[in-house]
Amino acid sequence: MTTNTLLTHIHQKVPLTEADNSLILPYFTPKLLRRRQYLLQEGAICTHLSFVAKGLVKAFNIDEKGIEHISLFGSEGWWISDFGSFVNAVPGMLNIDAIEDTELLMISRENYEELLQKIPKMERYFRILYQNSLVTKDKRLISSITDSAEEKYLGFANNFPQIVQRLPQNLIASYLGLAPETISRIRKRQAK
Amino acid sequence: MTTNTLLTHIHQKVPLTEADNSLILPYFTPKLLRRRQYLLQEGAICTHLSFVAKGLVKAFNIDEKGIEHISLFGSEGWWISDFGSFVNAVPGMLNIDAIEDTELLMISRENYEELLQKIPKMERYFRILYQNSLVTKDKRLISSITDSAEEKYLGFANNFPQIVQRLPQNLIASYLGLAPETISRIRKRQAK
DNA sequence: TTTTTTTATTGCTACAGGTCAAGTGTGGCC
DNA sequence: GGCCACACTTGACCTGTAGCAATAAAAAAA
Incomplete structure (x- = not known):
């Protein structure tokens, strides 16, 4: 309940x-x-x-x-x-x-x-x-x-791994004060 | 006391x-x-x-x-x-x-x-x-x-007028996450 | 007061990250 | 299956603010 x-x-x-x-x-x-x-x-x-x-x-x-x-x-x-x-x-x-x-x-x-x-x-x-x-x-x-944009994103992903998965990245961007494109580029760099 | x-x-x-x-x-x-x-x-x-x-x-x-x-x-x-x-x-x-x-x-x-x-x-x-x-x-x-740098500074100066006077601007800059030079330029612009 | 230290100003340059635009998935749904 | 709506990617360009350096001004110390 x-x-x-x-x-x-x-x-x-x-x-x-x-x-x-x-x-x-x-x-x-x-x-x-x-x-x-x-x-x-x-x-x-x-x-x-x-x-x-x-x-x-x-x-x-x-x-x-x-x-x-x-x-x-x-x-x-x-x-x-x-x-x-x-x-x-x-x-x-x-x-x-x-x-x-x-x-x-x-x-x-x-x-x-x-x-x-x-x-x-x-x-x-x-x-x-x-x-x-x-x-x-x-x-x-x-x-x-x-923090830099990348540090902010990684910190967030670290602190809220469950939530990150449930969120489209434009919402994450908005929360972190970044442009959605920036998140996209950070993820790309991380995937190397 | x-x-x-x-x-x-x-x-x-x-x-x-x-x-x-x-x-x-x-x-x-x-x-x-x-x-x-x-x-x-x-x-x-x-x-x-x-x-x-x-x-x-x-x-x-x-x-x-x-x-x-x-x-x-x-x-x-x-x-x-x-x-x-x-x-x-x-x-x-x-x-x-x-x-x-x-x-x-x-x-x-x-x-x-x-x-x-x-x-x-x-x-x-x-x-x-x-x-x-x-x-x-x-x-x-x-x-x-x-907020932009200028909005941050003005907001702070507005909220804490007494404290601003007692602080060197490099400390205000540090608090707001700005470079001291930026504060200097903002103040100059304001003084117009 | 003079000296030393700290803080502020200003011009120049550099760059992180924003903005814009076009293109590429991808999943829902009639 | 085909269409629509979103979400994401990627490149080209732009901009606000940082960083640096040299100088001036102000404050603290002596």
Whole structure:
């Protein structure tokens, strides 16, 4: 069941009892997303955090030239949202849509706040989750400033071997801030 | 007093009583850093989180070519550490040193863990702190991928007007992933 | 103050990676 | 099977920004 994925994921960070489980689950609503379907569009306020139980989604913004910049992929076990918009309840600039058919578990801002207040373990869970996310983002930031195109691609392919296979390379390019042609040339060089 | 800066900062996110204050403070140790003095060097395990009560520090890594890449500045009210190294207790790749004479309040990993367990308000404080940091880092990441050199510089100058004044432009360049000459040319263009 | 060190400016040149365009798969689907 | 839509490849060219070097200016040290 899709809720198991979530509970397992939380359990990895904070031990949960059966009682905890049944306390937590009512805060979440399941949602199915079909390939290409939008979860969020630019300008809207992001009202939910979404846990990806199955599938693959992407979050991206569109610049003045109309070019998509993917800032985040979400596959099994990842959370996805326009976090800035969610946290501050302001209109965001991110779009989120599904790359594959996707199963989500969503929690609204009100439920999120209540969950954190009522269940200290969940406050702890999110503190640890964010702690780890920060470490990951730091690394990505350093890579985006320090690394060459080739290093960026290889680093990504290394860190997310499963996901790379499921993604067309133009999406990888967008995520890494490279042109699709550049990825093509890098792959060619690698295949030597 | 330097501890006031910290308590005020925490208080902005979670209300504290006088009793809370005196419960929290013993977990921290003050430390003075003189200009150019190192707080942490590459390869070491980062054992403390440091709150900057006064002054200015920078965190940076050094690439194979010996070039410094600044990933973070810390001035009054900011936390600084090699977070990845701190969280996972592994050797880090960041150096931290003082740009100005600096007053820190430091907390060790053991004290940090204990503080979080014993004082739920502090668990909450750090969850909120990390939540906000994530939003900031997301923005920075998008900027580093989407923006031109000029947009990066102007965005930074806009977001941190106070800090820009205190920084030589080669450090700003390093932070933004640009050459110092590029900053110089941008400033010249702006001055038209 | 004078000296030394650090930082900033500016012109010239080089190159990584972007852009454009044309051509080549390749898989779904009527 | 043939058509359409995408994704990928490859070459030719362009451009923003880096790198270098020499000089000037400013800040720190003595």
